[in-house]
Amino acid sequence: MELVWEPMLVVGQKAKAAVAAPSDDAALMSRYQGGDAGAFETLYRRHKAPLYRFIARQLRGRGEADEVFQEVWLAVIKGRERYQPTARFTTFLFAIAHRRIADRARKAIRHPQGVMPEDAADLGLGPLQLVEGAALGAALAAALAALSPEQRTAFLLRAEGECSVEEIAAITGVPFETAKSRLKYANRALREKLIAWR
């Protein structure tokens, strides 16, 4: 029997319709909880790319991003019974990723390994896969890399997770005003660095 949940609460006025309707994600997760692996596959294919970019843009290189990305999905699989549709699935997913990235950052401070690359070209992520405008993509990536970690997280939660300010605050564990300010300054800094491209 397929479980059907009540429509979920959408946090924040600006929580726009994401690529997928949140309630649809919750229903898929519910079906996976009931043993439907195909539902998980749909969820995975829908969210893998934004989640991957969210992770990759905050870590040192592709290898580390691959590891954390897998850890996050394995945590979703393992913790599937605990998922409750009280928040968007995306919020649930990106919150797990944020915690894993923060763990890595803490470990990196305790056990530094080499130089933290500031230039996007050194991130080892492979180039932004552009057919055209490669230089603009590189400039944007470099500008993102130059933000503070908190601002970068705020921007990526908005850009990749389509998170509202309320959701960014909840995921990062800061007050609403702090999240709003981080996002505002991140956007401003990125725009300023890209002003030459206008």
Next chain:
Amino acid sequence: MSEQADTDLLRLWRSVAHETPGALIDRRILRHAHLAVRAKPGFWR
């Protein structure tokens, strides 16, 4: 103005950021997902 500028920035980001995980990772995760529900404890055995 600022809201429009933020929207333009997001649009720009989405037009240039395209990294995705590799196919091997896809297969590994989906395999785990399938095994996890297949390995669910059965009925009264």
